[in-house]
Amino acid sequence: MRRYFGTDGVRGVFGEDLTEDLVERLGLAFALWTEGKPVLIGRDTRGSGLELESALARGLAAGGSDSTLGGILPTPAVALLAESCGAVVSASHNPAEYNGVKFFGPLGSKLGDDDEETIEALLTADPRRGGVIREAEVLAGRYVDLVCERFGARLDGLRLCVDCANGAMYEVASRALERLGADVTTIAAAPDGTNINAGCGATDLRLLSSTVREGAFDLGVAFDGDGDRMLAVDAEGNVVDGDGVLAVLALSLGVELVAVTSMTNLGFHRLMSEHGIRVVTTDVGDRYVLDALHAEGGVLGGEQSGHVLYLDGHVAGDGLEAAILLSRAVAEGGKPLAELVAPLVRFPQAKRDIRVTRKELSPAVQEEVRRANADLNHGRVLVRPSGTEPVVRVLVEAENESDAEKLCDTIAALVNQELG
Numbered sequence: 001m002r003r004y005f006g007t008d009g010v011r012g013v014f015g016e017d018l019t020e021d022l023v024e025r026l027g028l029a030f031a032l033w034t035e036g037k038p039v040l041i042g043r044d045t046r047g048s049g050l051e052l053e054s055a056l057a058r059g060l061a062a063g064g065s066d067s068t069l070g071g072i073l074p075t076p077a078v079a080l081l082a083e084s085c086g087a088v089v090s091a092s093h094n095p096a097e098y099n100g101v102k103f104f105g106p107l108g109s110k111l112g113d114d115d116e117e118t119i120e121a122l123l124t125a126d127p128r129r130g131g132v133i134r135e136a137e138v139l140a141g142r143y144v145d146l147v148c149e150r151f152g153a154r155l156d157g158l159r160l161c162v163d164c165a166n167g168a169m170y171e172v173a174s175r176a177l178e179r180l181g182a183d184v185t186t187i188a189a190a191p192d193g194t195n196i197n198a199g200c201g202a203t204d205l206r207l208l209s210s211t212v213r214e215g216a217f218d219l220g221v222a223f224d225g226d227g228d229r230m231l232a233v234d235a236e237g238n239v240v241d242g243d244g245v246l247a248v249l250a251l252s253l254g255v256e257l258v259a260v261t262s263m264t265n266l267g268f269h270r271l272m273s274e275h276g277i278r279v280v281t282t283d284v285g286d287r288y289v290l291d292a293l294h295a296e297g298g299v300l301g302g303e304q305s306g307h308v309l310y311l312d313g314h315v316a317g318d319g320l321e322a323a324i325l326l327s328r329a330v331a332e333g334g335k336p337l338a339e340l341v342a343p344l345v346r347f348p349q350a351k352r353d354i355r356v357t358r359k360e361l362s363p364a365v366q367e368e369v370r371r372a373n374a375d376l377n378h379g380r381v382l383v384r385p386s387g388t389e390p391v392v393r394v395l396v397e398a399e400n401e402s403d404a405e406k407l408c409d410t411i412a413a414l415v416n417q418e419l420g
Contacts, residue, residue: 007387009102027059047193074227165201
């Protein structure tokens with residue numbers, strides 16, 4: 001049973017449940033687990049990033065791994081550029097007071113549950129020998145070069161608004177998109193250590209929506225703090241979530257299979273079926289989507305939350321890659337984004353996030369979910385603990401919005417009563 005690792009690495013409030021000591025021990029354990037393989041370290045723009053980067057490097061050195069400090073780099077850049085293993089100091093979409101560490105195995109591979117359990121078992125191990133810590137030359141330019149070479153196409157004349165969440169994409173995103181010819185306006189690209197994901201980015205699209213709605217843009221894209229997620233808005237500022245992005249890409253790229261999670265709207269499944277595209281469903285978490293793509297030989301997958309994986313030239317989910325591919329679909333298709341998304345007819349969804357004191361679902365909650373799913377003719381109920389926050393998420397899909405909202409409220413109240 002894992003104590004520290006969640007859905008995507010180890011996260012917590014800096015100085016409380018995520019300390020320099022813990023991060024240093026994680027570095028030691030990871031180095032021992034990899035038997036001293038070299039590690040490229042990147043970080044996002046949080047104020048605590050430098051301290052935790054140093055702690056992580058010390059731990060890796062104590063376990064025998066050489067580490068290269070890459071500075072501020074998006075998570076997918078570390079996965080793409082690491083010659084061996086990688087690590088990112090980031091809490092992704094969480095607020096600035098949080099931070100975390102996520103690790104990549106050789107060639108950008110995600111760690112499995114068993115791997116994380118093994119690493120946790122090594123947290124109290126003794127140091128073995130010292131590794132070397134080096135500062136890297138600027139790696140951001142190499143990342144931009146690779147993304148443009150592998151996924152780029154001419155975007156001349158395309159008017160883009162890009163919300164960088166005051167995070168790790170704040171420089172590289174505009175550089176890549178402008179190189180491809182887009183007319184780029186960048187917002188939320190002035191990180192100060194405290195404003196990452198604050199009222200901006202993929203977790204809060206209001207700034208992007210209003211900016212696009214009031215300007216003259218073809219579309220807008222928004223990243224999360226570490227750049228592995230991307231959501232969009234159309235020319236009218238209407239939100240296009242991960243399901244919409246995946247639907248556009250699946251049809252424009254002509255794939256035969258798409259891997260998604262249990263959160264994906266039932267309307268997506270119906271659209272893919274109409275086009276003869278097989279859908280594989282996994283647990284929530286982009287690493288499970290990645291595992292499914294490897295197992296099935298697919299190249300495209302993702303999550304409603306904005307993780308998009310396209311593995312023809314990449315090894316992990318990448319918000320910038322997704323933004324380029326979506327912009328390509330608009331530019332090459334000759335249609336506005338709203339028209340490209342229109343074939344995705346969604347089932348109404350209602351969602352609630354309930355803060356809880358314990359995340360294990362009680363028998364009463366499990367029984368209510370079972371009963372509700374049995375009663376729904378067309379729809380579903382999904383209740384799951386968050387892997388990164390003290391939250392239980394409730395999702396209800398039904399044939400009409402009113403039924404979805406009422407049932408969601410009922411189950412959310414029960415979760416709050418049982419677990420709050």
